[in-house]
Amino acid sequence: MKAIAVLYLPKPAKKVSAIARSIVNAMTTNQSSFPSPSLATLAAHIASLKTADAVVLSRTQGAREARDVKLAIMHSELLRLKAYVQEVADPSAW
Numbered sequence: 001m002k003a004i005a006v007l008y009l010p011k012p013a014k015k016v017s018a019i020a021r022s023i024v025n026a027m028t029t030n031q032s033s034f035p036s037p038s039l040a041t042l043a044a045h046i047a048s049l050k051t052a053d054a055v056v057l058s059r060t061q062g063a064r065e066a067r068d069v070k071l072a073i074m075h076s077e078l079l080r081l082k083a084y085v086q087e088v089a090d091p092s093a094w
Contacts, residue, residue, distance in 0.1 A: 042081065
């Protein structure tokens with residue numbers, strides 16, 4: 001049976017940050033290889049998204065657009081990480 005990597009992301013940026021942090025924490029404690037993107041890169045993007053999301057709550061002009069750019073980057077990085085996990089899980093990769 002083939003394992004399939006899946007990634008379901010919620011809409012709110014706060015929840016995306018929480019899920020991403022959980023993924024990074026799980027992969028850090030079970031790190032046996034070097035994923036692409038690196039976990040340090042993901043952690044930096046998570047912190048950046050979290051900060052940008054807090055600025056949106058202050059209703060600063062342009063903050064939502066800046067946060068959405070960071071959210072798009074986070075989505076992209078998580079999709080790359082999902083592809084990495086699928087490659088590792090895929091028996092044909094061995």
